[in-house]
Amino acid sequence: MNLVAWGSLDAFLTMGGYGLYVWGSFGISAVLMVLEPVLIRQRHRQALQQLAQELQAQEGEEASSPQQEPSVK
Amino acid sequence: MTRLNWFTFSSPATFYPLAGKCIPWLWAIAALFGLSGLFMGFFVAPTDAVQGEGYRIIFVHVPASWMSMLIYVVMAGWAAAGLIFNTRLSYVMAQALAPTGALMAVLSLATGSLWGKPMWGTWWIWDARLTSELILLFLYLGYIGLHSSIDDTRRADKASAVLALVGVVNVPIIYFSVKWWNTLHQGASVSLTKSPSMAQTMLVAMLLMTFCFWAYSMAVALQRARAMVLERERYTDWAQQLPEIRREQA
Numbered sequence: 001m002n003l004v005a006w007g008s009l010d011a012f013l014t015m016g017g018y019g020l021y022v023w024g025s026f027g028i029s030a031v032l033m034v035l036e037p038v039l040i041r042q043r044h045r046q047a048l049q050q051l052a053q054e055l056q057a058q059e060g061e062e063a064s065s066p067q068q069e070p071s072v073k
Numbered sequence: 074m075t076r077l078n079w080f081t082f083s084s085p086a087t088f089y090p091l092a093g094k095c096i097p098w099l100w101a102i103a104a105l106f107g108l109s110g111l112f113m114g115f116f117v118a119p120t121d122a123v124q125g126e127g128y129r130i131i132f133v134h135v136p137a138s139w140m141s142m143l144i145y146v147v148m149a150g151w152a153a154a155g156l157i158f159n160t161r162l163s164y165v166m167a168q169a170l171a172p173t174g175a176l177m178a179v180l181s182l183a184t185g186s187l188w189g190k191p192m193w194g195t196w197w198i199w200d201a202r203l204t205s206e207l208i209l210l211f212l213y214l215g216y217i218g219l220h221s222s223i224d225d226t227r228r229a230d231k232a233s234a235v236l237a238l239v240g241v242v243n244v245p246i247i248y249f250s251v252k253w254w255n256t257l258h259q260g261a262s263v264s265l266t267k268s269p270s271m272a273q274t275m276l277v278a279m280l281l282m283t284f285c286f287w288a289y290s291m292a293v294a295l296q297r298a299r300a301m302v303l304e305r306e307r308y309t310d311w312a313q314q315l316p317e318i319r320r321e322q323a
């Protein structure tokens with residue numbers, strides 16, 4: 001397996017004159033592929049929090065009014 | 074003897090913890106293939122005789138393009154399963170795949186554009202391959218838009234599933250466009266009928282990156298599906314009894 005002889009970091013970054021295009025392609029892919037899972041994590045957290053809050057509110061209601069019979073006779 | 078019932082897996086209550094266990098493994102696979110693919114792509118694959126170092130865009134362009142098509146087919150498959158078996162989870166899976174498929178289509182178009190500029194001298198051209206890929210992006214966006222425009226989830230699921238199924242005819246059009254029409258886009262780098270038209274190490278790097286994108290898409294789609302299942306099933310007992318919820322309240 002022969003490694004590519006880039007020689008210097010500068011040669012690696014320049015990509016034989018195609019640096020902007022090559023790094024632009026890899027850059028946009030990296031940005032979007034980091035952003036997407038972050039946004040999904042947030043959405044998941046929100047769903048969990050909302051569910052927990054709703055349940056808490058429900059339990060609170062049940063605790064404050066233990067009688068289930070209608071109050072009007 | 075108990076027979077394995079495949080519909081067990083279609084229950085959201087089973088899916089939620091099972092998917093949660095798979096996701097870290099999928100991320101590990103994506104990282105492993107991604108790092109080795111990047112190493113191969115930048116340090117082992119040789120300089121291209123015609124395109125110099127500029128061809129290295131292929132290592133993101135082809136995986137993104139393949140995934141944009143594959144995800145569409147899988148999405149349409151789940152949509153069909155939803156319409157046939159009327160299983161809730163099938164629709165969730167279809168809907169969870171759409172944004173990731175759209176992202177892959179965007180990446181395919183963006184990296185293609187960045188490749189076209191230095192090689193063809195233009196960012197964009199209305200050529201059959203490019204146009205059909207753009208239509209694929211619009212199909213994803215149309216699916217997402219249609220789903221969010223209908224309030225009743227069940228009706229939204231069904232209507233958008235039909236749209237997903239109709240749109241699937243576009244996928245073979247993209248795939249064969251470079252054969253059927255005379256296009257500026259180069260022919261297939263890899264095909265089933267003839268040996269690949271590229272150096273072995275370039276091909277390996279491209280395949281490693283493809284597996285990385287595949288594992289990424291699975292991980293992200295399953296994560297989104299889990300969030301969606303919670304949003305949709307919050308009035309059910311199983312969702313309310315999840316240990317995560319109890320921890321959230323503590």
